[in-house]
Amino acid sequence: MPKPSARTGRVTIVDVAQHAEVSTTAVSKVVRNAYGASPEMQAKVRKAIAELGYRPHAAARGLRGQTYSIGVMLPNIRNPFFADIIDGATEVLEDAGYQVLMGPGCNGEAEEARVTETMIDHSMDGVILIAPVSSRQHLEHVARSVPTVIVGRHGRSSSYDSVADDDLSGAALVVNHLADLGHRRIAHIEHLETDPDHIVEMPNAVRADGYRQAMRARRLDEHIDVASTTYTQEGGYLGAQQLLARLHQPTAIFAGADIVAMGALEAIAEAGLTVPGDIAVAGYDNTMFAGFAPVSLTTVDQRGRQMGSTAARLVLDRIAQPRRPASHMKLAPTLIARRTTAVLPH
Amino acid sequence: MPKPSARTGRVTIVDVAQHAEVSTTAVSKVVRNAYGASPEMQAKVRKAIAELGYRPHAAARGLRGQTYSIGVMLPNIRNPFFADIIDGATEVLEDAGYQVLMGPGCNGEAEEARVTETMIDHSMDGVILIAPVSSRQHLEHVARSVPTVIVGRHGRSSSYDSVADDDLSGAALVVNHLADLGHRRIAHIEHLETDPDHIVEMPNAVRADGYRQAMRARRLDEHIDVASTTYTQEGGYLGAQQLLARLHQPTAIFAGADIVAMGALEAIAEAGLTVPGDIAVAGYDNTMFAGFAPVSLTTVDQRGRQMGSTAARLVLDRIAQPRRPASHMKLAPTLIARRTTAVLPH
DNA sequence: CCGGCAGTGGGTAACGTTTTTCAAATGTGT
DNA sequence: ACACATTTGAAAAACGTTACCCACTGCCGG
Numbered sequence: 001m002p003k004p005s006a007r008t009g010r011v012t013i014v015d016v017a018q019h020a021e022v023s024t025t026a027v028s029k030v031v032r033n034a035y036g037a038s039p040e041m042q043a044k045v046r047k048a049i050a051e052l053g054y055r056p057h058a059a060a061r062g063l064r065g066q067t068y069s070i071g072v073m074l075p076n077i078r079n080p081f082f083a084d085i086i087d088g089a090t091e092v093l094e095d096a097g098y099q100v101l102m103g104p105g106c107n108g109e110a111e112e113a114r115v116t117e118t119m120i121d122h123s124m125d126g127v128i129l130i131a132p133v134s135s136r137q138h139l140e141h142v143a144r145s146v147p148t149v150i151v152g153r154h155g156r157s158s159s160y161d162s163v164a165d166d167d168l169s170g171a172a173l174v175v176n177h178l179a180d181l182g183h184r185r186i187a188h189i190e191h192l193e194t195d196p197d198h199i200v201e202m203p204n205a206v207r208a209d210g211y212r213q214a215m216r217a218r219r220l221d222e223h224i225d226v227a228s229t230t231y232t233q234e235g236g237y238l239g240a241q242q243l244l245a246r247l248h249q250p251t252a253i254f255a256g257a258d259i260v261a262m263g264a265l266e267a268i269a270e271a272g273l274t275v276p277g278d279i280a281v282a283g284y285d286n287t288m289f290a291g292f293a294p295v296s297l298t299t300v301d302q303r304g305r306q307m308g309s310t311a312a313r314l315v316l317d318r319i320a321q322p323r324r325p326a327s328h329m330k331l332a333p334t335l336i337a338r339r340t341t342a343v344l345p346h
Numbered sequence: 347m348p349k350p351s352a353r354t355g356r357v358t359i360v361d362v363a364q365h366a367e368v369s370t371t372a373v374s375k376v377v378r379n380a381y382g383a384s385p386e387m388q389a390k391v392r393k394a395i396a397e398l399g400y401r402p403h404a405a406a407r408g409l410r411g412q413t414y415s416i417g418v419m420l421p422n423i424r425n426p427f428f429a430d431i432i433d434g435a436t437e438v439l440e441d442a443g444y445q446v447l448m449g450p451g452c453n454g455e456a457e458e459a460r461v462t463e464t465m466i467d468h469s470m471d472g473v474i475l476i477a478p479v480s481s482r483q484h485l486e487h488v489a490r491s492v493p494t495v496i497v498g499r500h501g502r503s504s505s506y507d508s509v510a511d512d513d514l515s516g517a518a519l520v521v522n523h524l525a526d527l528g529h530r531r532i533a534h535i536e537h538l539e540t541d542p543d544h545i546v547e548m549p550n551a552v553r554a555d556g557y558r559q560a561m562r563a564r565r566l567d568e569h570i571d572v573a574s575t576t577y578t579q580e581g582g583y584l585g586a587q588q589l590l591a592r593l594h595q596p597t598a599i600f601a602g603a604d605i606v607a608m609g610a611l612e613a614i615a616e617a618g619l620t621v622p623g624d625i626a627v628a629g630y631d632n633t634m635f636a637g638f639a640p641v642s643l644t645t646v647d648q649r650g651r652q653m654g655s656t657a658a659r660l661v662l663d664r665i666a667q668p669r670r671p672a673s674h675m676k677l678a679p680t681l682i683a684r685r686t687t688a689v690l691p692h
Numbered sequence: 693c694c695g696g697c698a699g700t701g702g703g704t705a706a707c708g709t710t711t712t713t714c715a716a717a718t719g720t721g722t
Numbered sequence: 723a724c725a726c727a728t729t730t731g732a733a734a735a736a737c738g739t740t741a742c743c744c745a746c747t748g749c750c751g752g
Contacts, residue, residue, distance in 0.1 A: 012739085369732045
């Protein structure tokens with residue numbers, strides 16, 4: 001007869017120990033697959049655990065040892081691209097016996113600090129931060145308290161690992177694709193960045209840089225034309241409006257993110273122009289909706305799943321050996337050509 | 347000079363107590379705004395906390411008292427509708443001094459059980475479960491261990507609170523809108539449900555029921571036509587294919603969810619038909635992409651934000667008074683008419 | 693026969709909080 | 723001045739787990 005202890009009704013390690021007639025230490029060892037438990041002991045304890053329905057209390061574990069859970073902070077739940085990352089990470093982590101808890105979409109450094117601190121307070125064994133906007137200083141602070149992996153940001157640090165998309169070549173993929181189709185006036189909508197750290201580290205800045213480099217490489221220097229707004233639907237709308245008002249209207253717009261492209265499409269439609277007939281549009285991220293039939297947006301796939309699984313492996317790695325040197329991965333993106341940049345049959 | 351204790355480098359309540367020259371009890375009282383701390387004491391302690399940068403350790407707190415964090419389980423990170431719920435909930439909870447941690451998208455009961463158990467193991471003070479598919483039995487089990495609010499499911503229980511959309515009238519909104527436009531052969535694509543509990547409780551089943559009721563109310567009984575697939579893009583694609591193959595093709599399709607509508611639009615385009623000229627399409631959820639210019643999908647708004655904030659208030663309420671009777675809220679949806687059901691100018 | 697060693701198992705002290713209990717100090721009414 | 727309530731603060735006991743250390747059993751080589 002299972003008799004869970006005291007107030008809470010929760011089955012504790014002590015209950016299991018009594019039921020199996022062994023010490024709590026023994027139970028702990030079995031639960032953690034630690035050294036020093038004979039096969040018979042293991043069998044006895046496992047039986048008791050099953051009979052009583054025991055589950056280790058994560059909060060209590062956090063006080064002494066590991067918690068077997070990993071925190072994932074994501075900047076924006078709405079961007080389905082991040083969902084791919086989560087999927088990839090979750091799969092690897094759950095297979096390794098870790099639980100995943102996510103911090104809610106955060107805008108701005110204050111909110112991010114709040115989320116990261118919460119994860120540390122909950123004794124998470126590691127954290128994966130997706131496209132954080134916090135200062136390097138804060139990231140290093142976090143990395144000092146807990147094994148940390150940064151996803152989708154180019155800065156390198158010796159205190160945390162990172163996984164990022166090669167945004168430079170991703171932008172080149174788009175420019176070359178459009179140039180190959182015969183476009184010369186290829187404009188770009190970027191997310192304006194002022195923080196000097198961000199200009200070097202953030203994907204949006206790198207994409208804008210990649211756009212410029214690729215344009216020059218194709219000898220299209222004089223057609224370089226950038227609208228600086230934000231990576232939002234509205235930013236795309238306003239950016240496209242700016243570009244359409246130019247003396248020399250572009251024939252193609254490379255939006256820095258799919259959501260930006262959606263805003264651009266709206267502005268283009270309002271201006272009475274057709275896509276891709278009058279103007280071609282490309283995005284970035286291969287978001288779920290880019291593939292929808294009415295949208296069919298040309299875009300760049302960042303292999304989010306793979307980014308997530310790589311990040312997960314890195315964090316597990318670092319939990320195992322906290323002192324190993326930091327490693328920084330860069331993943332190659334691929335172009336997904338769809339209707340918004342198609343050549344129309346005549 | 348802040349001298350954080352021992353191994354971990356973390357500033358503990360003991361450090362604060364020493365620095366402020368009071369007992370740890372006093373610090374604890376101040377941190378929790380508990381009774382029995384004089385104003386001078388509060389000032390002294392707060393000063394020490396600020397100087398040392400102390401943060402309560404959530405895991406340790408979980409062992410005795412509250413953890414000041416709430417777990418939110420969401421079924422699918424990809425559905426942006428859930429993001430609205432999260433936003434609404436997060437806002438209320440953070441204002442109340444609670445932190446939010448989310449369980450990753452879960453498919454199926456096993457995965458859901460895993461997430462809910464993890465939240466309990468982490469000593470969360472409450473949980474909000476969004477559109478769970480678990481059995482009633484499991485939900486009640488969770489509710490027995492921790493204050494629980496179920497969002498988007500119609501079942502009522504005395505052990506947990508709930509917030510749901512009035513899917514019955516939502517479906518009626520769509521049917522009436524289409525009927526008012528002159529449509530008679532209005533078909534529906536539903537998510538097939540077999541579990542008897544689900545047929546009563548799940549939104550998809552209630553929407554299908556609402557469709558039938560509304561059709562009858564408009565004396566369109568003979569035109570009731572349902573394709574049973576799933577609430578996915580592919581389900582919408584297949585469902586629309588089935589409906590288009592009917593002897594009497596429908597002139598309007600009410601998809602049970604926006605994502606289903608997207609699949610339907612693809613099938614319709616493939617069949618060489620135009621929207622809304624040949625066939626009208628409506629969805630449900632007012633997902634972000636429903637508003638995109640190339641999509642412009644008529645849909646039903648569930649006031650996700652409000653659902654989230656209501657759920658948050660309910661869970662806070664129940665934390666405060668665990669024994670109060672369960673309350674069950676139902677929120678009225680609104681129709682958002684867009685181009686996919688527009689009457690074309692002739 | 694003794695010392696060392698590998699393999700098992702357990703006792704006990706943390707870990708950082710909150711809750712409970714208790715004592716001292718302070719006020720309050722006769 | 724005395725009994726009595728109220729406020730203020732602290733010491734100590736949880737909470738559930740793991741890390742650290744020690745004890746015991748055989749076994750082996752010397």
